Amino acid sequence: MIIDVLNCARFVCERSINVAIEEEAVPQFARKLLPMPLPAWDFTHHFYDGTARTVAYLLLVDALNFCFFPEPRWEVVVDGERLRGYFALTSVLKQAFERDDPIDDFSHLAKVEEEEVRDLLHGDVPMGKIPLFEERVQILREVGERMTSLYHGDAAHLVREADRSAQRLVELVVESFPSFRDEACYAGEQIAFHKRAQIFASDLYGSFGSRSFGAFHDVARLTAFADYKLPQILRSERILRYCEELAARIDHRALIEAGSSYEVEIRAATVLAVDLLRQELKRQGRNLLAIEIDWLLWHAAQRCDMLPHHRTLTTFY
8 A cells, every 4th residue: 555645635735625825925934944943852751762662652652642622621740740732642651651551562452441541641630631532542452452463562563564664654554553544535536644654653763863763764755744733833824725614614613524625625735835845945955854844833833823723523633
């Protein structure tokens, strides 16, 4: 199975009627990005020991890395720091790995009880609980069962099967774990985004510093990860333009249906816009990977006051 995410995005954008990319805005935004330093890998909020346990940790992080927005927000307190969303997830999983909980025993995970997952993903705010909890339990069981049956419970085995190819690793993850199969139908074609599978390869690359389990010869094949925050900042910079009805729905925080033309067009435009930024940055003298531009935009989006992001209840992002 070889699916080209960037070409899928182009296919959608060529037919999109609700979302447009304003290419004339790309050079100006690229100039803003030009001096921004790349964010370093965050070892404070991620587990890292340089072994296959780190690979297992990142696989579980990216298995659960989706949908944190519903109110009241899920929050945790770790070492006195109040955390939300992604960093709340990475931190509670880091604690579990540091305690030597059996969470990286995939045969145990295949039969994990809801109560154990509830204890793992506890919230520290009254009424605030992690969204789509039951789906997360099922995904953990799926990862445990498939890792045990396909890869002998060894996360290193999964990565070695890819033979240092990020593209092949994405394909293996999508083939092996149905919950990572981030695809939709648009204009009669199957469109792939593979956000969580791609971010797993990217996280290996980032955490291992492009060495050991993070050494890939084709990391440039990875695209931006189509989520909530990237289109939010791209819209605020006038690179993405939405039709009036879609803009109103997002601004009023109405839910956008997963797999709808609205959602698919937003995500496709995000992927293609980041590639246009990559090309423009290269013209301006800075050669960055698409995933590195994603890192820049995601971190910038955490600090900006912007129009609301689109809201879709999904396990894909």
